Amino acid sequence: MSTGVISPTPTAARATSTAVEYLKLTKPRVISLLLVTTAAAMFTAARGVPNGWLILWTMVGGFLAAGGANAINHYVDRDIDGHMKRTDARPVVAGSVTPRRALVFGLACGVASAALLATAANELAAVLAVMGLAVYVGIYTLWLKRSTVHNIVIGGAAGAFPPLVGWAAVTGHLGLYAWLMFAIVFYWTPPHFWALALLLQNDYAAAGVPMLPVVHGEDATRRQIFLWTLVMVGVTVLPCAAGLAGWTYFTGALILNAVFVALAFRLWRTPSRALAKATFHYSLLYLALVFVLMAIDAA
Numbered sequence: 001m002s003t004g005v006i007s008p009t010p011t012a013a014r015a016t017s018t019a020v021e022y023l024k025l026t027k028p029r030v031i032s033l034l035l036v037t038t039a040a041a042m043f044t045a046a047r048g049v050p051n052g053w054l055i056l057w058t059m060v061g062g063f064l065a066a067g068g069a070n071a072i073n074h075y076v077d078r079d080i081d082g083h084m085k086r087t088d089a090r091p092v093v094a095g096s097v098t099p100r101r102a103l104v105f106g107l108a109c110g111v112a113s114a115a116l117l118a119t120a121a122n123e124l125a126a127v128l129a130v131m132g133l134a135v136y137v138g139i140y141t142l143w144l145k146r147s148t149v150h151n152i153v154i155g156g157a158a159g160a161f162p163p164l165v166g167w168a169a170v171t172g173h174l175g176l177y178a179w180l181m182f183a184i185v186f187y188w189t190p191p192h193f194w195a196l197a198l199l200l201q202n203d204y205a206a207a208g209v210p211m212l213p214v215v216h217g218e219d220a221t222r223r224q225i226f227l228w229t230l231v232m233v234g235v236t237v238l239p240c241a242a243g244l245a246g247w248t249y250f251t252g253a254l255i256l257n258a259v260f261v262a263l264a265f266r267l268w269r270t271p272s273r274a275l276a277k278a279t280f281h282y283s284l285l286y287l288a289l290v291f292v293l294m295a296i297d298a299a
Helices: 008-025 028-046 054-077 097-121 123-144 151-170 174-201 201-207 212-236 247-269 273-298
Strands: none
Touching: 008 054, 008 097, 028 054, 028 174, 028 273, 054 097, 054 123, 054 151, 097 123, 097 212, 123 151, 151 174, 174 201, 174 212, 174 247, 174 273, 201 212, 212 247, 247 273
């Protein structure tokens, strides 16, 4: 007896499955935080609510740029991803997407991002999006990741481009506040990523990636997390020192910074996977809330 439910055809099911695998190439969970910084920069630059269509297309363009970079990363790192539990099920490693198709998809996303942002926003936003992709692929993935313990410190600049893209999309230029946003993400990246590296050091060691805990050990990594957190805290107050942000941002950032410093200090003094995990997850919330505070303060 018929239930009235129409089952998807084999062709539709395969198409959906393939689309899901290509979506995985973009690492959407990672991109979501980058888009928060992009949107917050747009609201801050506009001192209110930007044009709705501009927000939409800038978000899409930003997603394509970051997603393209991540897809190319899948192609480049396919030889080491299989050695790490965190990455051994990625589409290229698992064989659901061929390396060549992942590369073509990544490049196509980058081109589409540039075209969309140049049309819907402006050329500066498009150039910055492409620069972010180039830094992530060319400087971090192809050069630094496998060659130096400083890989994430320098290569982390790639993740700091989204707020520049958002600011440029609204204003057509880059002001001091935009560069301070860039700096906040740049100095946030090492303590954020090294907390994760503490949890995954066996994976990185197996893959031969010279992350800080693999090369210099956990004690040095925990100390560096604390020191970089202190520098990051100093950078987050610069918008107030420059007269660009007010008491709403300062008060909120002060609270967020106090929690981050407390976690980093405890992690430094007490080796603990639980503390490393707590520091990593809090760092994600921290960056999102810092940028949301900027937007609220500007409005």
